[in-house]
């Protein structure tokens with residue numbers, strides 16, 4: 001479990017959420033026989049922003065900073081991975097029955113983590129191949145200077161305020 005331990009170092013602690021994210025991400029990478037993404041060859045669409053997403057970022061190389069991690073605020077333990085080279089996408093979720101096992105009050109947190117890490121893949125991870133349009137590549141936008149604070153800001157994030165182009169924080173300050 002060398003790569004799990006490294007994910008723990010990245011995340012800061014070992015927890016059931018990270019372990020689950022680890023199993024789900026591993027399943028996707030194995031399916032595509034993909035390495036960690038250096039650029040945007042792999043895109044992850046995550047439906048929550050909890051612990052497991054750090055396993056996604058660490059293992060798959062789909063990161064917030066590179067723009068190949070797309071967050072949908074649905075509160076669901078679902079990750080979709082898109083592999084640009086093959087045009088394939090997989091939707092990875094947790095097998096419904098597995099949750100019942102985890103909620104057993106008799107088992108400790110450590111045992112829960114171990115259970116997640118050692119259960120055979122078919123009993124824990126649901127994998128569905130799906131068809132989705134290829135996600136767009138991340139854009140590099142022009143930046144301009146905010147006419148109030150003079151800090152640079154990406155053009156498509158600016159607001160107009162009394163004929164001035166301003167950043168969102170300055171816009172909000174004036175409006176309140």
Ligand SMILES: [Zn+2]
Nearest residue numbers: 015017018051
């Ligand atoms: Zn955690």
Ligand SMILES: [Zn+2]
Nearest residue numbers: 146149167170
């Ligand atoms: Zn400003």
